[in-house]
Amino acid sequence: ELMGMIKGIHTMEERLKEQFGLDEVTIVHGDSDQSSWVKKELGKACANSIKQRLLAKNIIAVTGGTTTLEAAEAMTKDFADGKEVVFVPARGGLGEDLLNQANSIVAKMAANTGGKHRLLYAPDQISRETHESILKEPTINEVLQLIKSSTLVLHGVGEAIAMAQRRNTPEEEFQKIKDGKATAEAFGYYFNEAGQIVHRVSTIGLQLDDLVSAHDVIAVAGGASKGKAIRSYLRGAPKMTVLITDEAAAEQLLSES
Numbered sequence: 342e343l344m345g346m347i348k349g350i351h352t353m354e355e356r357l358k359e360q361f362g363l364d365e366v367t368i369v370h371g372d373s374d375q376s377s378w379v380k381k382e383l384g385k386a387c388a389n390s391i392k393q394r395l396l397a398k399n400i401i402a403v404t405g406g407t408t409t410l411e412a413a414e415a416m417t418k419d420f421a422d423g424k425e426v427v428f429v430p431a432r433g434g435l436g437e438d439l440l441n442q443a444n445s446i447v448a449k450m451a452a453n454t455g456g457k458h459r460l461l462y463a464p465d466q467i468s469r470e471t472h473e474s475i476l477k478e479p480t481i482n483e484v485l486q487l488i489k490s491s492t493l494v495l496h497g498v499g500e501a502i503a504m505a506q507r508r509n510t511p512e513e514e515f516q517k518i519k520d521g522k523a524t525a526e527a528f529g530y531y532f533n534e535a536g537q538i539v540h541r542v543s544t545i546g547l548q549l550d551d552l553v554s555a556h557d558v559i560a561v562a563g564g565a566s567k568g569k570a571i572r573s574y575l576r577g578a579p580k581m582t583v584l585i586t587d588e589a590a591a592e593q594l595l596s597e598s
């Protein structure tokens with residue numbers, strides 16, 4: 342019974358890898374919508390995958406969310422194994438609660454691994470003028486340079502409408518997201534089913550095009566409810582090497598494609 346289950350998961354991983362042209366797919370058992378330990382397993386899988394991919398020197402950019410938070414929780418002192426690691430938030434504020442913010446997550450990653458981290462202080466929903474003057478701040482600019490030279494990016498993926506709600510998105514933007522029939526969200530970018538960008542939250546830091554220059558890009562998201570969002574994102578992602586997901590989302594991904 343157990344061997345059959347493991348074999349089934351492995352077959353699903355191979356099929357997803359082929360279908361979306363990925364280097365690696367890891368599927369953990371269960372449905373993270375249903376049980377919190379499945380999300381913890383997603384976190385552990387992230388920590389392991391990153392550890393395996395470490396170079397001699399690493400700049401690891403991370404987005405916020407409850408799933409990447411589990412990756413931070415799963416990291417331990419033996420993570421870096423003598424290698425140099427700096428954790429940086431991928432983008433400025435995206436309207437997450439303090440606990441789930443990228444800044445908090447990279448601080449936790451550094452604390453748990455004994456690595457370094459840098460924070461990015463940028464308010465949410467900034468105007469163009471503020472944006473431009475913030476970019477000129479030397480301390481912010483230094484962190485932005487680190488972010489742009491990330492060797493590895495770890496990011497979450499969410500459902501568009503759920504994310505727009507969680508972020509208290511202003512009415513006008515919300516309408517744009519709805520009108521654009523957005524289904525997925527990652528990095529503050531909203532995508533429709535075809536993987537096209539329909540809206541982008543204006544904030545500093547990593548932009549979608551920057552992904553191309555990172556050595557590895559790991560997307561982590563699970564739960565049956567995210568199946569459609571993950572598929573939409575996979576269609577639009579400029580680069581992704583690794584997908585870490587759970588069985589429930591993987592079933593959704595394979596069933597309708």
Ligand code: F6P
Binds near residue numbers: 409435496497498500
């Ligand atoms: O807001 C940051 C973010 O990474 C989003 O880009 C993503 O949609 C969301 O968090 C995922 O959050 P969670 O893991 O809690 O579903």
